[in-house]
Amino acid sequence: MHKFFNLFLFLLIFFNVSHLHPFVVINDLSPDEIWTKTEFVLSGHVGYSGYINVNQTMDANLFYIFWESLDQNPDAPVLLWLQGGPGCSSLWGLFKENGPLLIQSDGSLLTNPWTWNNNYAILYIDNPVGAGFSYSTNPKGYVTSESQMSQDLYTGLKVFFAKYTKYSANDFYVFGESYAGKYVPAIAYRIHEDGNKLNMKGFGIGDGLSDPSLQTNYFADYSYSTGLLDEQERIDIKLLEADLLLQIENQEWDNCLDNFEKITNEISELSGGINKYDIRLYQPYDSKPITNFLNLQSVKDTFGANADWEFCAKETRNGLKIDFCQSVKPLVDVLIQSGYQALFYSGQFDLIVNYMGSSNFIEQINWSGKQNWLESDRIVWKNNDEVVGYVKNYQNLYHILINKAGHMSPMNQPQNTLDMVSRFINNKPFS
Template sequence: MRALATTLLPLLLAATALAIPAGDQVFLGDLSRATKDLKHAAQSIYKGEQTIMRWVDQGKEFMKQHDITYELVSHPAFGEHSLRMTEPTLCDSSVKQASGYLDIADDKHLFFWFFEARNQPEDAPLVLWLNGGPGCSSTTGLLFELGPCRIGTDGKNVTHNPHSWTESANVIFLDQPVNVGYSYAEGSTSVNTSPVAAEDVYAFLELFLARFPKFQRTSFHIAAESYGGMYAPAIASAVHHNNLALAKSPAGAAPGLVHINLASIMIGNGITDPLVQMASVPDAACDGEFPVYDDPDGPQCQALRTKVPTCQRLMKACYNFDSKFTCVPALMYCNSQLMGPIVQTGRNIYDVRRSCDRSKDGDLCYKELQWIDTWMNLPATKKALGVNPALDFASCNMEVNQAFALQGDGARNRAKLLPELVESGIRLLIYAGDADMACNYVGNERWLESLESKFQTEFVKTTKQPWVTLSKGGFSGWVRSAGGDGFTAGNVTYVQVHAAGHMVPFDQPEASLDLISRWLADVPLTLNAAAMAAEMDMPLSGI
């Protein structure tokens, strides 16, 4: 199994938004006061060798376990789900935070860490960010890419990230499915398909919005990376269909449920339509912006191209029958025959401009991921985040990776979920760094071209337009967009991020923040600051 996991994980490493108006509402309550000035007697519950204390104070429920005080949030529509939260000050003490768990029955516990926006959180959208893997923690995105802090050398500390997405958005980082990162299960409970994982995320969102009703009126965006290209469509579909069911429900039939204002889906270097994307591997490796092989007509490239027909035949069988018996062989063959040779070159497949010494840099070619494990396993970090001190954190869980692989989940067509969402007005952004080979930019552009929707004809006719950042006016890549009117970012948009690998916010932090800020504000990506000022007949200082 180890050989299988090593082949799969490089392809499937993966990584969402709502607005949060601030008011006079208390964020998490004063936990210290709650523990000292109880309005009701505490109840002691013995679980194994642990003593769990529960009490109610001013209408809110609290508990204490592992010497950590949590606020508990329940929901009338989700009898088996509850939130268990605390209020950390790690990473960025200048903003309000929440961390803890979505507890599902007694066996599944999903860890989350939430940050309010640095600027005007009351007006900022809310983003749910997901890394992929499958089996990789969204803390990777937090501490390595777009969070308010970056992991420091050797995992001894964290440093301020001036280009965090929290400059423009309120962001939730969620570790899912169960057993990823700090998430954990009691006993043998596991999740091994994207649709099952999506229902748990929907329940989390409803409980989160119930606890923080000020977010209910703002826009919500799902952002995901790599294998998150499988997660995001499934989660968005679950949210959309639950919204539709809620709209049809008689008054009072769904107590406490709210319409989630899903505004867009953002996928970075994702795997979403593997039939199209796997076939693009030879083109990206041999003729791409940063080719792996020097000679596009050489023996390595010729050998890669010979594998495409069999890969496509197997993928089509998976698409047609949607069974692990057809999807597992497709996943195995395409990964081993198309991605395997590239891994064997010694290049970092997440950024082929770099070499990869796995003995020093780890299986995923970035020593920073090992630093993240170190910092997240510090006792002080665990206590601050409301994590059982006995839990061990790992950036990626290979057992989860294998479980998904053995269901053939990574060969399924999740793009088929998107046309219904796009047709309903949910905007779609696909962006990809052009130095990535794990989920390359060529395949991402191609599958978006083939996505059937009312915007397809217009999108196919578009040509790439330059994208220039607003802050410094630097060229950052190319944009194709359909459905916009010249004053919006469009309904279906593709962005090729120049000189970036798999983790765009890590390689191009300034450009990444420009991209996400403009997308969330529904501002065109193809106009520079001067052009926008002219278009809007306003002074440049007003941008």
């Protein structure tokens, strides 16, 4: 009876996933026809960049930058990094978070001692089409769903590893943050569905929005608990949350993104202009230095980029408005049940995808270890004898709170996020 129930549960999950996300179509474009590569040297660091045409009909092109591991280990795991948005460039992660070089406020480059690139090869892809240097000459090339996104991205990954064959057998991990809470499960599931030909071992999501129905009903409580709202304001925001959840339940996707932003903007206004990505700040992030740097003609020539760069592209964002409030939880369920290593981490001071909402989402994941996960103890994580966070783990599932970090933990806590990633990949305990 137990075996029959498990089989029934698997078939139910698979049917639901297949119905919601038809991820079985694989694009087999010829690698030789859709590939460009540039080798460059930037501040003594050698990298590779270029374009992969992932849809010839729409002339849709994904831009990438690839850095081999700085320790020159030929067996180094390959990490894919995806930014969120939707529509934001992964080069923000490269030059502001975990890459080998960081752009300073004056536009200069500084070597990052805590780069994930020290021991890992990292592939940054401006995803989806239209983000960063990626582009399409046809407006229909912009994606409107996670199914389209993952098909384009999987095409790009297959072409990449067909060219960088010396890395095709290395361990592969998919990482991303924010709206990549959708992208990461979507591309990981597509890789899994196609027989895991890329040797994917796991995935990591930082402050990721994966299931708005489970994550967006904690804005008021988080804001009240941190003193941003009083009781009456908390009640008012709770009413807006209830309206949003009803909209999601009724699958009214058209204005869901606008209503989501209405809630977070209202909290920001009530609290005196708080930065919803980091409640310690009362001003937005400054993207001018990186924007000016990447739009220098000399830099674009160096990378072989033939588009203008902006941090977050409106066309790409608008294309995914219908997708915004939909869930990828069924994909996460399958991936974790299938045994892939799964890391979810949350910055302590992030409001927009806060720890409370992420915890609720993770507690609802359907897998065989769910009850043991719920009953497992959260442990204190120390780095260099300093308490830097808290870890809840059972088998292949991790959820980590990173102290003194906002929405972009690698930017705020580079040393500790590197320690986290290294422990996760090398299966080293956090205690």
